[in-house]
Amino acid sequence: MNATTNADKKVERKISWYLYVFAFIIASTLFSVGVYVGMMINQNAMSRIDNDISAINEQVSTMGLLLLLEENNSAFCPVYKSELAKIDGMREKLGYELSLMEEQRGFSSPAVKNDYMVLQGQSYLLSKKIKELCAEDKNVFVLFFYDNKNCSDCKQQGDNILRARDSAKNKEFIRIYAFDGGIESAIVEAFEKQLNIIAHPTTIIGSERYVGAISENDLRKAMENAD
Known part of the structure; x- marks a missing residue:
């Protein structure tokens, strides 16, 4: 009787061991599949963002060409400002999506980030040109230089x-351009060299420069009083 019982226990232990191994294999497979699917979803999302960046860059380039062809004709200012407002809305949305990918999903693409920095730079230069051309332009430029790594x-x-922008009285005229000094980007390096950016964060609002952390209240006042 005891011999039979011991044999049964050995069989049970052997079956249990096989079940544990099988469960481990299944769990590992599911984990690997989950990681792969997650990576594919992130890559597809990043690819879509990059395509959107390219499309907006084309719009910015087209507007820049129109400015040249019209030889700075201020009669087109309403068109310029209307199109630029649309571009700014799309540009900010893409910036939010990129931040979401980096901060919450932990997924980043240096190439896509650099493309976005190019878009930021081109959009700012175009906005600056339109402000110079259109005397009634009330836009306030906020340049934010940061470093996500250090x-x-x-x-x-x-x-x-x-x-601060969202609570400012003139929020519809405030244009924010953020540049990541922690990545390898020729356009960011050029802006930082031109504007003598030596520390992060540095915020330029109109003609005023602020180095280091600035409170929301002080930022809002600076935006509302910017020239």
Whole structure:
């Protein structure tokens, strides 16, 4: 009787061991599939963002060409400002999506990020040109230089800038251009060299420069009083 019982226990232990191994294999397979699917979803999302960036860059280039062809004809100012407002809305939406991918999903693409920096730079230069051409243009430019890798205050400063803009009296005229100095980007390096950016975060609002973390209230006042 005891011999039979011991044999049964050995069989049970052997079956249990096989079940554990089988369960481990299934769990590992499901985990690997989940990781792969997640990577594919992230890559597809990043590819879509990059395509959208390219499309907006083409719009910016077209507007720049129109400015040249019309030889700075101010009669087109209403058209320029209307189209630029649309571009700014799409540009900011893409920036939010990129931040979401990096901060919440932990997925980034240096190439796509660089393309977005190019879009930021081209959009700013176009906006600046239109402001010079159109005397009634009330836009206020906010240039935000940050470093996601080596700046403890940059994330908070970026959030403060957005909240300050959203609560400012002239919020519809405030244009924010953010440049990541922590990546390899020729256009960011050019802007930082031209504007003598030596620390992050640095925020330029109109003609005023602010180095380091600035409160939301002070940022809002600066935006409302910018020249």
